[in-house]
Amino acid sequence: MTRILMAALASVTALALTTGTAAAATPPSGSKAAAPAASSDEVFAVTDRLARQIAGALADRHVLDRTVSATASGPADLVTLERDTALGGSTRAANAAVLAAKGLPATGGSLLRVRLADPTMRAALARGEVPLVAAVPSDDEPAAVTAYDPSGGRVRLDPVKPPARPVLVVDVDVAKALPMGLQVMRDTLASQGITEARPSATTQSFATAQAGGYWATKVTAVRLNDDKEPWIKGAAEIYSVVGGFRLDGKPAVDIVQMPYLDNDGTTYYPNQLLVHFSAYKYNLADVVMMEDDGDTNYQALAQSIAGALLTIVDYGAYVPLVNAIISAIPTSWWTDDPDYVDSWYTLSTSSSGRLNGAAGNGWMDVTPYWVSEL
Structure with a gap:
């Protein structure tokens, strides 16, 4: 907001x-805060890195189908989704980093999730379009949204107008x-x-x-x-x-x-x-x-x-x-x-x-x- x-x-x-x-x-x-500054950049750095890794994994059709299916009805818990995959270790490490950046106990459980940016994008997924993956930027008014494709490429998206191509979003379950x-x-x-x-x-x-x-x-x-x-x-x-x-x-x-x-x-x-x-x-x-x-x-x-x-x-x-x-x-x-x-x-x-x-x-x-x- x-x-x-x-x-x-x-x-x-x-x-x-x-x-x-x-x-x-x-x-x-x-004014200066007495305690450390908010960790918005820390959280974004973690989720952005994970978004790039997930995008690369979508080159595997099995991973793509599983991720699309998991997000069909709403956000999916990333730690659970990737528990038995090659991304499992990275996801758990990222979750631990986010807990620390938010000042939460290490026992706080899984906070990372992946969701479809907009329900209207489901039709494109049903047609077989491969989604981009992006993390939520820390800036509420970004000049652009950076997303990643399975080949490792960066795609700059308009922050106001939703793209025609479907986008999976990595964010924190607030x-x-x-x-x-x-x-x-x-x-x-x-x-x-x-x-x-x-x-x-x-x-x-x-x-x-x-x-x-x-x-x-x-x-x-x-x-x-x-x-x-x-x-x-x-x-x-x-x-x-x-x-x-x-x-x-x-x-x-x-x-x-x-x-x-x-x-x-x-x-x-x-x-x-x-x-x-x-x-x-x-x-x-x-x-x-x-x-x-x-x-x-x-x-x-x-x-x-x-x-x-x-x-x-x-x-x-x-x-x-x-x-x-x-x-x-x-x-x-x-x-x-x-x-x-x-x-x-x-x-x-x-x-x-x-x-x-x-x-x-x-x-x-x-x-x-x-x-x-x-």
């Missing part, structure tokens, strides 16, 4: 301390990677003392306990802008980083997966609880919406966010955390693969109606929701 670059960034922290007013967000100029990655982020943040905003027996506020529940913010509808994107890209996986202050004044982060948000230009009606105000000191929280289309290094991102948030001091007035979270995003993500989607400042227990994102890339309809104790 291609994302719009954001509007100019005001000095939100100073502004919030004096007026409480939110401002639009943009990638900070020259639907499988994201839940693992979000848990890595939670664990990494917790190891730095940044936990979710959840009340405990010792920190739960008296008012919440007496009330028999707490307020939350429910998303009743959400829509992201429709942008032109390369045909080779699959659906991205969306998640939100929700930040605020715990009752003890320390930053808190909840990470919320939004698996239904597949496409831009589509309105979704999830009725999902996004912000839980059960343990926020100021009954205020910020939301930064992110995406993973295969290249996110979850561990590096969490380390960067932790490093940024731990510099924020609670002075007794709410300070929006959006800027700190955005500043933590590795600089390379702004230049070639904007994994930032949009952000919303200072949602409160009374937030209601349509809220436009600070970057102008989407909106959410929200309503207060009372969560009763069992």
